[in-house]
Amino acid sequence: MKQQLQHYRKKTMADADFCSAQLQDLLPLYYKRFFPFGRFFKWLNYGGVKKNYFQRREFSFTLKDDIYVRYQSFQSANEMEKEVHKAIPYKMDIGAVFSHRPNQRHCVKPSAFQAQEKELVFDIDMTDYDDVRTCCKLADICANCWPLMTFAIRVIDRALREDFGFKHRLWVYSGRRGVHCWVCDETARELSQAARSSIAEYLSVIKGGEGSIKKVNLSDPVHPSIQESLKLMKNDFEDYALVKQDFLGNEKKREKVLALMPDDLRTDMRSDFSSLTNSVNCWDRLKSCTQAKRAPDKWRHVHEEVMLQFCYPRLDVNVSKGVNHLLKSPFCVHPKTGRVCVPIDLNKVEDFDPFNVPTISQLCWELDHLPEVVDAQAVQVTEEGQKRRRKDYKKTSLAAAIRVFDSFLEDLEASWRGRLLRESDLKNEF
Amino acid sequence: MMFLHFFVFIPFHSHFTIFCFPVLKAVESFGMCHTKWSEKYQKKMEDELKKANLPYRDLMHVSDNDLELRRKDHISHFILRLAYCQSENLRRWFLQQEADLFRYRFSQQLSGSVRKFLDLNDLHYTSILPNEKVELKTQLINSTFGMKELFDTQDFYKVPFTDALDLVRGRKIFLRHGLAYIPHNDLVSIVLNDFRTSLSRALALATRSFPLCMRSLHYALRDQHHLRHGGRLQYGLFLKGLGLSLEQALTFWRTEFARGSIDPEKFEKGYAYNIRHAYGKEGKRTDYTPYSCMKIIQTNTPGPGDHHGCPFRHTDADLLRQRLQSHRLSSSEINQVMEYVKGMHYQLACQKYFEFTHKVEDGAFGLSHPNQYFEESQKLLSGGQHAKRENSGEVQKPVVAPVTMPQSSHPAQSSESQSTQLSASQVEEQELLEECFANGVVLRFVKGTVELG
Numbered sequence: 001m002k003q004q005l006q007h008y009r010k011k012t013m014a015d016a017d018f019c020s021a022q023l024q025d026l027l028p029l030y031y032k033r034f035f036p037f038g039r040f041f042k043w044l045n046y047g048g049v050k051k052n053y054f055q056r057r058e059f060s061f062t063l064k065d066d067i068y069v070r071y072q073s074f075q076s077a078n079e080m081e082k083e084v085h086k087a088i089p090y091k092m093d094i095g096a097v098f099s100h101r102p103n104q105r106h107c108v109k110p111s112a113f114q115a116q117e118k119e120l121v122f123d124i125d126m127t128d129y130d131d132v133r134t135c136c137k138l139a140d141i142c143a144n145c146w147p148l149m150t151f152a153i154r155v156i157d158r159a160l161r162e163d164f165g166f167k168h169r170l171w172v173y174s175g176r177r178g179v180h181c182w183v184c185d186e187t188a189r190e191l192s193q194a195a196r197s198s199i200a201e202y203l204s205v206i207k208g209g210e211g212s213i214k215k216v217n218l219s220d221p222v223h224p225s226i227q228e229s230l231k232l233m234k235n236d237f238e239d240y241a242l243v244k245q246d247f248l249g250n251e252k253k254r255e256k257v258l259a260l261m262p263d264d265l266r267t268d269m270r271s272d273f274s275s276l277t278n279s280v281n282c283w284d285r286l287k288s289c290t291q292a293k294r295a296p297d298k299w300r301h302v303h304e305e306v307m308l309q310f311c312y313p314r315l316d317v318n319v320s321k322g323v324n325h326l327l328k329s330p331f332c333v334h335p336k337t338g339r340v341c342v343p344i345d346l347n348k349v350e351d352f353d354p355f356n357v358p359t360i361s362q363l364c365w366e367l368d369h370l371p372e373v374v375d376a377q378a379v380q381v382t383e384e385g386q387k388r389r390r391k392d393y394k395k396t397s398l399a400a401a402i403r404v405f406d407s408f409l410e411d412l413e414a415s416w417r418g419r420l421l422r423e424s425d426l427k428n429e430f
Numbered sequence: 431m432m433f434l435h436f437f438v439f440i441p442f443h444s445h446f447t448i449f450c451f452p453v454l455k456a457v458e459s460f461g462m463c464h465t466k467w468s469e470k471y472q473k474k475m476e477d478e479l480k481k482a483n484l485p486y487r488d489l490m491h492v493s494d495n496d497l498e499l500r501r502k503d504h505i506s507h508f509i510l511r512l513a514y515c516q517s518e519n520l521r522r523w524f525l526q527q528e529a530d531l532f533r534y535r536f537s538q539q540l541s542g543s544v545r546k547f548l549d550l551n552d553l554h555y556t557s558i559l560p561n562e563k564v565e566l567k568t569q570l571i572n573s574t575f576g577m578k579e580l581f582d583t584q585d586f587y588k589v590p591f592t593d594a595l596d597l598v599r600g601r602k603i604f605l606r607h608g609l610a611y612i613p614h615n616d617l618v619s620i621v622l623n624d625f626r627t628s629l630s631r632a633l634a635l636a637t638r639s640f641p642l643c644m645r646s647l648h649y650a651l652r653d654q655h656h657l658r659h660g661g662r663l664q665y666g667l668f669l670k671g672l673g674l675s676l677e678q679a680l681t682f683w684r685t686e687f688a689r690g691s692i693d694p695e696k697f698e699k700g701y702a703y704n705i706r707h708a709y710g711k712e713g714k715r716t717d718y719t720p721y722s723c724m725k726i727i728q729t730n731t732p733g734p735g736d737h738h739g740c741p742f743r744h745t746d747a748d749l750l751r752q753r754l755q756s757h758r759l760s761s762s763e764i765n766q767v768m769e770y771v772k773g774m775h776y777q778l779a780c781q782k783y784f785e786f787t788h789k790v791e792d793g794a795f796g797l798s799h800p801n802q803y804f805e806e807s808q809k810l811l812s813g814g815q816h817a818k819r820e821n822s823g824e825v826q827k828p829v830v831a832p833v834t835m836p837q838s839s840h841p842a843q844s845s846e847s848q849s850t851q852l853s854a855s856q857v858e859e860q861e862l863l864e865e866c867f868a869n870g871v872v873l874r875f876v877k878g879t880v881e882l883g
Contacts, residue, residue, distance in 0.1 A: 110760075112789065164591065165608030187608070195592050198599040221572040223601050 018338030018361040024064065026360045027088050027333065034340075034363060034393050035084070035331055036402060041077035042409055043184075044094070047416030049423075058095030058102040058115075060326050061087055070095075070326075071102040090335045093326035094119075097189075115324035117190055120166070120183035120199065123319040123327065124152045127177065132310045134245060134253065139336075141177045144244040146354060147236060149179050152313035153349050155229045156181065159203055163225055168412050170405075171344040173357055175334025179344065180327060184412060186419075193323055200320040205229075205312045214260045216308045218301040230304055233311050238283070241310055248279035260306055262298050265289065330405070333360045342401035343408065358397035366396040555587045558611065566604065566611070573604035574613055585614045594620055639807035641800045642741045642753075642783060643726060644668050650737035655690025657737065659704075660730050664721055664738040666708055671720035671801040676709045722799045723777050742767075742776040742783075759786050 045054040059072040059080075074080035084092075096115035098105070105113045126145065130137045135144040153171055160166045160183060168184040191199075205226060208215040218226065241247045248254050254273050258266050268289065273282050286306075290299045319325055332341045338359035344352050358366075393399060563570070563586060570586065571577045577584070594610040597603045597620075604611040612620065640648060647665040651657050657665060666679060674682065683705060684697045692701070703712060710717030723740065732739040741750060747768065754764045763786045770779035781797040784790075788810050795806050 109789070162607070163605040165606075191592070194595055198595040201599040202601055202605070223573050224569040224604060225573075225601065227572070 018359040037077045037081045056097045060093040061089035062091035073102040092329040094329045095326040096324040120188040121327050122181040125178040128314040147240040151311050154232045172330045175339045175341045197321040200317040216305045242279040248282040343404040345404045370395045555589050558586045569604050587612050639804045641803040660738040667720040742779040
């Protein structure tokens with residue numbers, strides 16, 4: 001089956017190439033056959049533990065011609081589907097759960113209408129690394145700089161999981177040059193702005209804007225959280241920095257790294273580097289100097305600081321801070337690349353390839369050209385013809401992404417099942 | 431004899447102790463003479479507390495009767511604290527002294543008492559067991575400043591990270607599974623911060639609960655350091671109704687006037703008598719009761735230079751509109767209030783004002799007295815189920831923040847747990863707080879040397 005898929009794909013990739021003009025035609029089909037409204041509702045309703053949780057959620061649509069509408073809200077998955085079919089948004093954002101239904105906010109006093117809860121979110125964007133990657137800049141990404149996203153996911157996910165104890169974390173490809181994280185634990189959704197901002201600061205190691213050259217300064221001793229991050233990055237750092245980025249490969253690049261060192265070390269290294277031939281040798285030399293027994297204290301953490309400055313996750317604190325900050329929804333289509341914002345499998349982060357993410361044109365092509373999957377579940381009685389058509393996605397490249405989402409939903413469901421049980425016990429309901 | 435009033439503040443969920451001025455002054459003075467926390471300092475502290483008959487060792491033993499007395503006290507305590515907020519400096523000083531005192535007491539408590547204290551105050555912190563401490567030794571030392579030397583003797587507590595946001599933000603502690611591992615000394619800072627926050631808020635909220643007529647008088651007094659007779663009576667009796675004792679009242683007025691042009695001697699001759707009279711200590715000894723709305727509206731019409739009376743009755747419509755605007759009422763709300771004013775229903779206008787400023791509908795009380803206004807307001811701000819809002823089954827909670835310790839976000843507490851989100855009205859409150867402290871609130875007490883009655 002898989003081979004068949006790949007075969008077809010190779011043959012007709014040209015037919016399935018994407019260009020923005022196609023969005024208008026393809027999006028209706030995408031929303032009809034691919035966007036997982038049912039699962040979406042399952043996620044955002046969180047088991048109905050809190051009343052009207054889905055109904056009080058704000059969504060925003062970006063329509064054709066960049067028309068932006070906020071405060072959309074829906075009674076049910078069906079209603080959402082209907083409205084989306086009507087509007088055909090080019091982009092959908094998910095906002096906060098408010099005190100009242102956002103589309104009825106005019107019925108209450110302005111000061112009474114407030115954002116109350118939202119997932120804790122993170123947005124990692126490759127452009128924030130432009131000063132430390134040499135292969136691309138701005139909206140471009142390639143296989144040589146994508147490892148930065150892998151680092152980011154690993155490091156931040158570990159901290160969220162082990163330091164903060166968050167269990168339900170959904171990582172999503174942003175469709176072009178970054179990744180988003182949605183932390184969905186109940187405790188996360190209830191966090192105040194101050195708490196969100198504190199978490200974001202805890203996770204920030206890169207400090208300093210355009211004006212500062214050295215953006216990482218480690219204290220001594222190094223905080224356990226940073227030590228864990230270094231451990232995670234250590235294995236792949238050399239492949240990334242020395243091979244893919246070759247970040248000590250020429251004089252210009254070397255100067256960038258030298259700028260991060262204390263004066264005395266810099267002088268020594270500059271002269272050492274000039275006699276060395278490649279990145280690997282330079283890096284080894286740096287490490288042996290800073291870790292030598294007689295190295296001054298000031299030097300001790302330099303190579304770690306360099307590692308962190310080049311690879312540690314850079315997140316936009318403002319995105320994480322606000323309780324009512326809107327963030328692009330998973331399973332949206334990126335209007336410029338056509339790629340679907342798919343969930344990323346945490347068990348296979350290294351294998352995730354942004355260039356292999358299905359595009360909307362590819363999916364629509366697959367729908368028409370791939371043979372039906374003979375799926376027991378898909379064989380339904382004709383009255384359920386509708387349902388059967390919906391399972392069409394399973395034969396396409398989107399199936400894998402949906403599976404990742406399903407596994408995330410399963411864990412989430414287990415958490416609210418426990419809650420509902422406890423609460424019905426309290427109320428003596430059976 | 432030293433003024434030895436003992437005020438205890440309980441913002442409905444916690445049992446913090448606050449001492450009055452002279453004790454604080456003493457704390458400050460030996461804070462200046464001795465290295466803080468040195469042995470001499472601690473001895474002095476102990477002596478001072480002993481003098482004040484305060485349970486310096488074991489604040490745990492609290493009887494129901496104590497609680498009741500404390501509850502009654504707390505309103506008058508607001509007045510006291512109002513007094514200290516003359517300026518940002520003074521406020522800081524006040525908080526610093528209280529904080530030092532608190533810190534001392536907290537650190538002196540035996541660990542069993544500390545545990546009890548934490549429980550009493552709904553602070554769900556547990557100290558870590560020795561084996562966990564050993565297991566995490568490296569991490570704890572590497573994450574906590576100065577811990578290398580102190581490690582063996584320090585107790586660590588596990589605190590939900592949301593209760594230690596500043597330490598989390600600066601990566602200054604060890605974090606695991608959502609719990610911050612805090613050394614004992616830092617725990618004091620955390621608790622103190624909560625304490626300070628609730629104190630600050632309580633201070634701002636006190637004036638927030640004043641009806642418009644008393645707010646006018648309050649600010650007029652603050653600005654001009656003087657009130658004419660009618661104003662002194664109306665406002666003075668209101669404060670009396672809040673629990674201000676005669677001694678406190680005398681000091682209050684004396685000090686405020688002293689900041690103007692009436693020195694204490696002049697005050698004694700010209701004003702003190704009238705105040706004592708109002709408390710029923712002179713002349714025919716009628717213990718005057720605070721004026722009701724009816725009385726304020728109908729009698730004693732204010733003339734030029736007066737600030738008493740009922741704003742809804744006695745203030746020019748245009749000026750009144752302006753004032754309502756400055757209190758952040760919307761134009762539709764202002765119109766509603768003005769309708770009542772036009773119809774000469776002044777108490778209803780005030781009640782509407784109450785409803786708008788407290789974000790409730792259909793106040794369940796019929797307003798007839800300024801002190802009633804204050805109490806209803808306090809009730810509401812403390813989370814009482816005073817006026818239920820009509821809504822479509824949405825999350826119910828008082829929209830104006832109550833005077834309680836800031837809640838840690840314990841999800842276990844309720845499914846519709848208090849939002850830890852700063853609501854629009856909480857933002858407003860913060861701004862009011864800033865305004866209060868920027869401009870000073872009432873005035874300050876000077877060292878009281880008043881005899882106890």
